[in-house]
Amino acid sequence: MEIAVGGDDFPAQLAAEYGYVNRVLPEDELDDFVDTFARRVAGAIPAGDYAAALAAFKRTAGRPENADHVRSLFERGLQQPDGIELDVGKHVAEKL
Structure with a gap:
């Protein structure tokens, strides 16, 4: 309920504990991961x-x-x- 109606952001570790995210990455790996993931998703959407x-x-x-x-x-x-x-x-x- 806190996530759905609260509208707040959560620190990475707390979000992972809540199951709100499926992975937490070090900051220096984030850009490459997001770029690769976004390109894969974008390629799958007509x-x-x-x-x-x-x-x-x-x-x-x-x-x-x-x-x-x-x-x-x-x-x-x-x-x-x-x-x-x-x-x-x-x-x-x-x-x-």
């Missing part, structure tokens, strides 16, 4: 299915009732390395 899923996400995220919240997230540093990305779960759950 382009039309991906495009339809992305369009559905954009329709939902772009709803007028979400606009103020999304704008606030970007103003506070969403998708910026020094912004709220380091604790994004907490910030996404915050009300304006």
Whole structure:
């Protein structure tokens, strides 16, 4: 329940203990692992299915009732390395 409704991020070891992740990697191995995994997954998804899923996400995220919240997230540093990305779960759950 904490994971599903809390919206918080967890340190790697705690996430592994909870069964929230299936592996914890040293930081210096993470980029190569993620790149290899993402390429494998992307190669298995038909382009039309991906495009339809992305369009559905954009329709939902772009709803007028979400606009103020999304704008606030970007103003506070969403998708910026020094912004709220380091604790994004907490910030996404915050009300304006």
